[in-house]
Amino acid sequence: MPDEAQPKAAGLDPEQLWLRSDEPRRGRRPSFSREAITAAAVAVADAEGLDAVTMRRVAAEVGAGVMSLYSYAPDKDTLLELMVDHITAELAATDPPTGDWRADLKALAHLQRAHMLRHPWLPAALATRRSPGPHTLAVLEHALAVLRPSGLAGGAKIEVFAQLTAFVAGHTGYEIAQARTAEAPGRAEAEARYLLAVASDGRHPELLEALTTAGPSPTTPEATFTRFLGRLIDGLDTAG
Structure with missing residues (x-):
């Protein structure tokens, strides 16, 4: 299982993160989307702070197994990138x-x-x-x-x-x-x-x-x- 506390050596790949379609990286397609996962993480952070956002907690919020969540966001760093960009839509001019x-x-x-x-x-x-x-x-x-x-x-x-x-x-x-x-x-x-x-x-x-x-x-x-x-x-x- 990916370790939330250990960042990937190569860091985030922006092309992989932003230019790919909203599909899981591996395994069968679950019944939720990357947007739903991100929105759930934002809701937790808004209510309880960023420390409350864990992969396990977000998986529970969307009713998924934590392993299936890693198909969309392999670690918390990636999830944070998704969260920030998700709410930045509110600033659309x-x-x-x-x-x-x-x-x-x-x-x-x-x-x-x-x-x-x-x-x-x-x-x-x-x-x-x-x-x-x-x-x-x-x-x-x-x-x-x-x-x-x-x-x-x-x-x-x-x-x-x-x-x-x-x-x-x-x-x-x-x-x-x-x-x-x-x-x-x-x-x-x-x-x-x-x-x-x-x-x-x-x-x-x-x-x-x-x-x-x-x-x-x-x-x-x-x-x-x-x-x-x-x-x-x-x-x-x-x-x-």
Whole structure:
């Protein structure tokens, strides 16, 4: 039986993964599909987190034997690739670019954030993915079209989109973690008191000034994200 903990030496074969038909690799055809398996894995991850997704658990969810599941996804790494691309279909762009690439890029980032909040396991999963599937490539194609008016070269446009996605994943992953931590009563207030006490010890004048100087008013997480996003996109240098 394939070992979930041991990655294959040669890694994933993207051609084998994405360009073949939705058929099992070996054995007789079962009564379920790769899409059904992937959807079941996504449902488990959404409800219980990525650690709850195992080949045995997903097999039980679709009513199959675990060995037949390996015909579609030989290991958890492959299943994760399928899961990420499956939910990326939610980001399918229907509106063409407006020509204002900065505004369009911000709109795409907000869609990505909402997408990651719906699937809290996604930011961590993106850090280990290697192979873009068809839905992921469709979003990349849209992003490149958005960036066409920027004048950036093709490689630079891909880098910008990668940078944007990394920012959204990092910020949203932190946002999700902070929301969970904030559930502890009084945690935020205790942290604020601690920082102010440290800043007032005479050894952290810059921190004291930053904490006591008026800054942005308390805002919603979305407003904070919008502010940070603006600093990132408005400051992009298109000369290189």
